[in-house]
Structures are given as structure tokens and as C-alpha cells.
Amino acid sequence: MNNSNSTGTKTWDHEGQLWLAEGTQAWESGNRQEATEIFNRIMDEYPDRPEGYNKLGVMYAETGQLGKAEKYFLFALSKEARHVPSLTNLGNIYLERGQLDEAIKHYTLALQTDPEYPPAHRNLAIAYRRMGRIAPSVAHLKRSQRLETRQLRTRQTPRIPNQEQGEKVSPHRTRLWLRQWIWIILGVVLAIWLLGRGKL
DSSP states (O other): OOOBOTTSSBOOOHHHHHHHHHHHHHHHTTOHHHHHHHHHHHHHHOTTOSHHHHHHHHHHHHTTOHHHHHHHHHHHHHHOTTOHHHHHHHHHHHHHTTOHHHHHHHHHHHHHHOTTOHHHHHHHHHHHHHTTOHHHHHHHHHHHHHHHHHHHHHSOOOOOOOGGGTOOOOHHHHHHHHHHHHHHHHHHHHHHHHHHHTOO
């Protein structure tokens, strides 16, 4: 099976998605070197896709290298102008720099492409709050929370086992489900607390 497009480069397939998941897992578990190698492999094998560039940009932003991060996000957007995570992440760079109008512009573009992308709503809420625009800030914060809750509900959650038939609960799935809900609750509490203190 030929997995190339008319330009001869590979089209995005299961292998690319698998590498993206592996790189993300390596990065989240603290293995930055392995993650960098995987994301570079994605860029080499799928040069027309934005995902590898976006992920490297996030890694640079995480370490405070905003200039490098910005370049990777812009390069990702040169591959796909409406790549929602890259638009949102570029907005985050502008938010960090205090360029609120640019941040809002990029979050808005992301939401025009995917109106149900929680990070864009959440960060747009922060940008509006910093501008003193409380009503739209609260509206986007609530929208973000509703979307995140809905996404958690639609993911596969462990069902209650039928004890009479000898079914057992997978401890890993239960912990994963519980951890996700704890993070959502903590995020909501933190956002409310920061809004109350005027920090958002």
C-alpha cells in the first residue's frame, strides 16, 4: 500500500498518531530526550503535518523559551493555518508576554475552527479577565468547564462491575477516572479562587 500523497511525502496515518501519543507520553513522564526524538521523527516522516512542530513548541514554552516556542508554533501554522492547538499555544505565548489583543485574536481563530476546544475557551477567559472584561471572561470559563466535563463523560469510563457474576474493577481504570475528576475539580476551585482574588 502506498502511503504517500502527490508530493511524495507520507500522509498522516495510524503510525503518525501512534508516534504522537508515544512522544506525548514520554514528555508527560519526564523523558524529554525521548519525546524530542519522537517529535523530530514525526517532523521528518510527516513534514507537511503540524503536530510535531506544535509539540516541540509546547516543550520549549514549558521551559520558558518563548522565542523558540513561538517559531515552532508559527511553523506548525505554516503547515496548517487553522491547526487549533497551535493557534491556542501561540495565543498562550502572547498572553505570557502581555500582548492581550494578539492572544485574544489567536484564541478566537482557534474557536472559529473548533468551538468546542476547552483550552482556547479557558485561556480566552484569562485574557478577557486581564483586560477587565469580566462578563466574557466568566462566560468562556464556564464554557471551558462544561466542555471538559462533557469530554470526560464521553471517554470510556469504567462501568460498575456486576459482583454477582464475578466481574472485577480494573484498578488502573478506576484510578485514571478518579484522577481526571480530581483535576477538573481542582481546576474549577483554582479558577474560582483566582477570579475572586482578581488574579485571572
